[in-house]
Amino acid sequence: MLAIQRNGSMKRYRSVLSLMLAAIAVFLVSCGGAPAAKGPLYSPTQLAQIQKYSVDVENLRARMLDIPPLVQQGQWTDVQSYIHGPLGELRTKMSNLARMLEPKQARPAALATAKAVFGHLNQIDEATITNDSRKAFLNYNEALKDFDAFLNLIPSGEDG
8 A cells, every 4th residue: 555655646746846847948938038139230320430431441442453563663662652652541541440340240350350451561561672572462462352351341331
């Protein structure tokens, strides 16, 4: 008789335990809920300002295309003047644009990529001192790659 009571109470204990686990599972699932809806990353005003700076930076990127002919012709003083003249504001404009971007992902990547562009421009500048066209072209190509990577981080008007 004792064995029968023990089996009966074990069955009740298991069923109560199963019922409690089911209740806890239902409670946890119901509390999870849907993730909160996120608003746009950028306001229309921010996007307009980003686009304005972006156009300026893209224009400076287009001006970089003037460097290879100067290097090919060995006009090192002109290359140097070009880097410090028309492209002299590139660092400021790229940094300002990068600081407008979303802070968690886009901003650090944009700042790092902008820094890489500046590094390549510095290397081109160094190449003008030694008349090293190979070094100048290598860094020019790398600068363009980094520049394009930077521009790819900039949101379009629809990314808001």
